[in-house]
Amino acid sequence: MLVAVFAGDGIGPEIMAQARRVLDALDLGLRFEEGLVGGAAYKAVGHPLPPETLDVAKRADAILFGAVGDFDCDHLERHLRPEQAILGLRKALTLFSNLRPAKVFPQLAGASALKQEVASAIDLLIVRELNGDVYFGEKGMRKTADGLREGYDVMSYNEAEVRRIAHSAFKAAQVRRGKLCSVDKANVLETSQLWRDVVIEVAAEYPDVELSHMYVDNAAMQLVRNPGQFDVIVTGNLFGDILSDQASMCVGSIGMLASASLDANGKGLYEPIHGSAPDIAGQGKANPLATILSAAMMLRYSLGMAEAADRIEGAVAKALEGGARSFDLGGTMTTQQMGDAVLAVL
Ligand SMILES: NC(=O)C1=CN([C@@H]2O[C@H](COP(=O)(O)OP(=O)(O)OC[C@H]3O[C@@H](n4cnc5c(N)ncnc54)[C@H](O)[C@@H]3O)[C@@H](O)[C@H]2O)C=CC1
Numbered sequence: 263m264l265v266a267v268f269a270g271d272g273i274g275p276e277i278m279a280q281a282r283r284v285l286d287a288l289d290l291g292l293r294f295e296e297g298l299v300g301g302a303a304y305k306a307v308g309h310p311l312p313p314e315t316l317d318v319a320k321r322a323d324a325i326l327f328g329a330v331g332d333f334d335c336d337h338l339e340r341h342l343r344p345e346q347a348i349l350g351l352r353k354a355l356t357l358f359s360n361l362r363p364a365k366v367f368p369q370l371a372g373a374s375a376l377k378q379e380v381a382s383a384i385d386l387l388i389v390r391e392l393n394g395d396v397y398f399g400e401k402g403m404r405k406t407a408d409g410l411r412e413g414y415d416v417m418s419y420n421e422a423e424v425r426r427i428a429h430s431a432f433k434a435a436q437v438r439r440g441k442l443c444s445v446d447k448a449n450v451l452e453t454s455q456l457w458r459d460v461v462i463e464v465a466a467e468y469p470d471v472e473l474s475h476m477y478v479d480n481a482a483m484q485l486v487r488n489p490g491q492f493d494v495i496v497t498g499n500l501f502g503d504i505l506s507d508q509a510s511m512c513v514g515s516i517g518m519l520a521s522a523s524l525d526a527n528g529k530g531l532y533e534p535i536h537g538s539a540p541d542i543a544g545q546g547k548a549n550p551l552a553t554i555l556s557a558a559m560m561l562r563y564s565l566g567m568a569e570a571a572d573r574i575e576g577a578v579a580k581a582l583e584g585g586a587r588s589f590d591l592g593g594t595m596t597t598q599q600m601g602d603a604v605l606a607v608l
């Protein structure tokens with residue numbers, strides 16, 4: 263099986279190196295092909311998502327992605343910015359279903375931004391729609407009638423887009439605790455009204471799943487007040503982006519949250535939910551566990567290697583139990599030492 267490996271920018275190559283060490287140690291017979299993405303790709307060949315990279319992504323059975331983002335590129339036209347690499351891959355491969363699990367490792371409950379007893383109850387899955395919303399609507403700059411500069415980004419969803427992510431979320435809830443909370447802003451946004459209507463329609467096909475609805479502002483608050491109430495949350499692209507970063511601090515650190523971005527056939531791109539962290543890049547301070555856990559998700563969801571995925575997840579838990587702590591978790595271990603700790607268990 264072929265895995266496309268796109269390390270990207272900032273801490274991307276540092277965290278990816280540790281995930282590769284873990285995969286190599288398991289000796290699973292995987293083939294790896296690397297590709298340029300993001301600012302690194304722009305600087306090398308003038309585009310954040312070169313055709314050669316897209317070609318590898320299409321040929322591969324799964325994609326492991328580090329992170330993109332480089333402040334040197336902030337002056338570029340938007341279509342040349344590093345972030346277009348990940349947005350472009352999600353769109354080109356129709357990776358519409360983004361699964362972002364947030365579960366507290368018992369060893370880390372003390373690292374959570376929440377009280378330990380509140381944090382300990384967290385075991386939720388955010389199902390984020392990834393191909394629509396304000397990220398992909400028409401956008402631009404224009405002048406108002408009185409000559410003011412005005413930026414705009416159109417937020418829209420059509421019913422087919424909502425229906426397919428709703429099915430993903432109901433199916434995920436069926437194999438978890440059977441509870442789905444749909445998060446929107448239907449009190450203000452037409453996009454959200456359609457979202458809510460369609461989710462209710464789809465619910466008729468899943469009588470075994472208990473559906474509830476929550477406005478996104480309340481959901482942000484409830485994630486801090488009582489996160490244990492959530493099983494599966496389904497939401498749009500923008501709200502899911504924000505809520506998942508928030509959920510990461512509830513479980514301890516953004517360096518811990520993995521994700522899968524899946525198409526309708528289970529092909530996927532796997533990446534930590536965080537970005538290229540330019541503030542710590544090159545310092546050996548990045549926590550590689552989110553990327554290592556993303557590799558485990560890849561084995562489970564796209565490559566049919568659930569046993570190997572279990573081994574990686576078990577090794578991460580054991581490493582944490584043994585005291586492995588990077589800087590974001592209140593420790594002093596470097597990126598490489600965190601990788602060493604996982605490998606030592608494996
Ligand atoms: N999928 C992707 O490639 C994403 C790319 N980005 C891009 O990344 C760049 C930086 O964005 P930010 O808003 O700063 O978000 P970020 O997620 O890169 O960093 C936010 C904060 O979390 C810390 N952090 C992130 N990952 C960490 C890790 N593994 N271990 C320890 N600490 C970690 C960073 O040091 C920083 O203080 C931007 O160019 C942004 O567009 C942001 C999010 C996702």
Ligand SMILES: CC(C)CC(=O)C(=O)O
Pocket residue numbers: 345348349503535536537
């Ligand atoms: C960098 C963005 C394109 C996306 C993002 O923040 C995310 O997917 O979490």
Ligand SMILES: [Mg+2]
Pocket residue numbers: 503504507535
């Ligand atoms: Mg994000």
